[in-house]
Amino acid sequence: MSSLVSLVYGESETRPQFYSRKEKSLGVLCSNFLGLYNGDCAGTSTVGLDDAANRLGVERRRMYDVVNILESIGVVARKAKNQYTWKGLEEIPRCLEQLKKDGLKENFNSAGSCSSARVCHRKSVSNENQCGGLLSLNTGGEANHLASLRKNNKSDKSLALLSQNFIKLFLCSNVDMILLDNAAKALPAKVRRLYDVANVFSSLNLIEKIRHSESGKPAYRWLGWKGKLKNGFDTASEINEPKKRVFGSDITNYNSKRNKTNSVVGWKSSKETSVRMHNKLVDLEHEYDENELKQHPRHKSTGIDFGPFAPVSVLKARDAAFKNVKQVQDMESLASTYRPQYHNQALYDLFAHYMEAWKSWLEATRKQQTQQIC
DNA sequence: TAATCCCGCCACCAG
DNA sequence: CTGGTGGCGGGATTA
Numbered sequence: 001m002s003s004l005v006s007l008v009y010g011e012s013e014t015r016p017q018f019y020s021r022k023e024k025s026l027g028v029l030c031s032n033f034l035g036l037y038n039g040d041c042a043g044t045s046t047v048g049l050d051d052a053a054n055r056l057g058v059e060r061r062r063m064y065d066v067v068n069i070l071e072s073i074g075v076v077a078r079k080a081k082n083q084y085t086w087k088g089l090e091e092i093p094r095c096l097e098q099l100k101k102d103g104l105k106e107n108f109n110s111a112g113s114c115s116s117a118r119v120c121h122r123k124s125v126s127n128e129n130q131c132g133g134l135l136s137l138n139t140g141g142e143a144n145h146l147a148s149l150r151k152n153n154k155s156d157k158s159l160a161l162l163s164q165n166f167i168k169l170f171l172c173s174n175v176d177m178i179l180l181d182n183a184a185k186a187l188p189a190k191v192r193r194l195y196d197v198a199n200v201f202s203s204l205n206l207i208e209k210i211r212h213s214e215s216g217k218p219a220y221r222w223l224g225w226k227g228k229l230k231n232g233f234d235t236a237s238e239i240n241e242p243k244k245r246v247f248g249s250d251i252t253n254y255n256s257k258r259n260k261t262n263s264v265v266g267w268k269s270s271k272e273t274s275v276r277m278h279n280k281l282v283d284l285e286h287e288y289d290e291n292e293l294k295q296h297p298r299h300k301s302t303g304i305d306f307g308p309f310a311p312v313s314v315l316k317a318r319d320a321a322f323k324n325v326k327q328v329q330d331m332e333s334l335a336s337t338y339r340p341q342y343h344n345q346a347l348y349d350l351f352a353h354y355m356e357a358w359k360s361w362l363e364a365t366r367k368q369q370t371q372q373i374c
Numbered sequence: 375t376a377a378t379c380c381c382g383c384c385a386c387c388a389g
Numbered sequence: 390c391t392g393g394t395g396g397c398g399g400g401a402t403t404a
Binding site: 049068081157190 | 392402
């Protein structure tokens with residue numbers, strides 16, 4: 001039967017000598033796709049599906065997969081039939097924030113109807129307060145909105161929605177790692193489909209595939225948007241995210257090469273909701289994990305990883321003690337939390353420059369004030 | 375063997 | 390009817 005492949009493709013000159021499934025993965029395709037358009041002018045550049053498919057040497061069907069997932073995090077937006085607008089990777093943090101907001105809201109609203117130990121039902125996600133949530137969250141674009149409304153019956157199973165819900169799973173709970181099986185149960189979704197989205201997100205470096213150390217089961221760890229693609233493209237500088245704690249110390253002892261973690265979507269809002277989602281995942285993990293609870297204390301020992309905040313925040317806290325002007329501290333933290341990402345190093349430098357200037361201005365003002373008070 | 379997930383059939387919908 | 394979309398699961402590949 002495997003000869004069927006060579007039989008089908010045997011004559012094709014474009015077909016590589018040795019068929020490698022890996023080279024054709026959605027993740028690779030995604031990387032190539034981004035490589036193709038990443039330099040383009042965000043918001044104005046148009047992506048044609050046929051064109052992209054041709055240039056990437058894949059069939060059009062696959063483009064739908066990639067594009068739908070990318071659309072779910074704002075990288076592209078559907079403009080018209082066959083046409084997408086390139087929004088750019090810098091849309092990602094904004095989109096993640098929105099997803100987190102939406103996720104927290106949804107969960108909160110539907111909490112009553114979520115009886116089992118899983119995250120909200122698809123129904124409640126797509127029907128309740130999703131009003132244009134899917135695919136229009138980043139653009140406010142009518143076309144997208146319409147598109148998602150048009151096939152409402154389909155959209156609750158769509159890859160795009162699954163992608164978003166998968167992300168919400170991470171963002172709206174405090175977990176750092178989710179077992180594939182549990183994600184499939186929680187969303188709910190076919191594992192197959194999760195692999196599809198996970199591959200794309202992996203290539204974006206939003207998540208990382210790991211192994212549950214005890215069971216060896218596949219799992220994914222949230223990395224957050226760092227402005228770096230897996231293929232090494234550097235799209236922006238690092239952003240700071242308050243450190244997320246690692247979920248379930250009893251199970252999260254995966255290979256700990258962490259070096260934590262920066263993303264714009266780190267704010268700790270709606271604690272209650274987070275806790276609730278977190279607990280659901282905990283339940284799932286336990287359900288799955290019953291007998292594997294003999295502990296490995298090791299991951300707690302990594303002091304670096306388990307500070308409540310990323311280093312910048314630590315510095316900030318120290319700084320704040322020195323300053324003792326709370327308001328200012330808040331503003332600073334806001335400023336660095338929402339530090340924008342720039343493709344361009346020059347822009348980033350410019351931003352850094354203004355930050356510096358602003359800081360020294362603050363210092364001066366502060367000194368002045370203290371003098372006046374004295 | 376289990377995990378992974380490509381591939382393309384075909385349903386659905388707008389024009 | 391045609392063409393664009395995209396859900397879906399069979400079964401090939403990989404681990």
